[in-house]
Amino acid sequence: GAVVSQHPSWVICKSGTSVKIECRSLDFQATTMFWYRQFPKQSLMLMATSNEGSKATYEQGVEKDKFLINHASLTLSTLTVTSAHPEDSSFYICSARESESPYNEQFFGPGTRLTVL
Amino acid sequence: SQQGEEDPQALSIQEGENATMNCSYKTSINNLQWYRQNSGRGLVHLILIRSNEREKHSGRLRVTLDTSKKSSSLLITASRAADTASYFCATDRGGSYIPTFGRGTSLIVHP
Numbered sequence: 001g002a003v004v005s006q007h008p009s010w011v012i013c014k015s016g017t018s019v020k021i022e023c024r025s026l027d028f029q030a031t032t033m034f035w036y037r038q039f040p041k042q043s044l045m046l047m048a049t050s051n052e053g054s055k056a057t058y059e060q061g062v063e064k065d066k067f068l069i070n071h072a073s074l075t076l077s078t079l080t081v082t083s084a085h086p087e088d089s090s091f092y093i094c095s096a097r098e099s100e101s102p103y104n105e106q107f108f109g110p111g112t113r114l115t116v117l
Numbered sequence: 118s119q120q121g122e123e124d125p126q127a128l129s130i131q132e133g134e135n136a137t138m139n140c141s142y143k144t145s146i147n148n149l150q151w152y153r154q155n156s157g158r159g160l161v162h163l164i165l166i167r168s169n170e171r172e173k174h175s176g177r178l179r180v181t182l183d184t185s186k187k188s189s190s191l192l193i194t195a196s197r198a199a200d201t202a203s204y205f206c207a208t209d210r211g212g213s214y215i216p217t218f219g220r221g222t223s224l225i226v227h228p
Contacts, residue, residue, distance in 0.1 A: 006159075034215065034216060036218075042220070043205065043218045043219060043220045043221055044160075044205070044218040045218075046215065046216075046217060049215060091157075093159065093160060095216060105148060105150075105165055106150070106207070106209070106216045107162065108152065108159075108160045108162065109159065109160075110158075110159030110160070111158070111159035111160065113157070
């Protein structure tokens, strides 16, 4: 099956710094990728939809200047948490939609745990 | 907003018993997927079932889909302690193909 990787798998940073998380589709091309965040014992909430070569579409309530998304190629999307604060600590998960799949199946990465001190 | 809702929110069973979790959704879908998440870990894809399919099997897992009732069920047979995890269904928003998750079912299998 299709594989999506994320890097890093976990990161600890100081408050005020920026953190970049990468999401890669390893064996397929993904025109669209999605970013989610998950708080402890809660569901995954969609943050934004990332389209290759164009601006991301953010869900209501998600600050686009806070969470910068870049989808520069068909296999890579990045999420940068700028000026991170402790409340940004969360589990971030990406998914990628296979461009050639007639059913537009989505495949999820293993997640990145961000801890902001 | 949530598209899929799992039921029950929590399920506690003994090893060897079957576990059934349900997922209901609101709008039409193209496919529905079930995932497992161990505490503090990432998602593990279990099964994808397409809107024109009614049932799929994978090992001890059986997934059904009833599009007329907008619901799906995940059955784990002969459960093991290692099956303890949270289980989520994810559906796409019909024509938008945006996957959204339910709140999940927390399954505990006692050895």
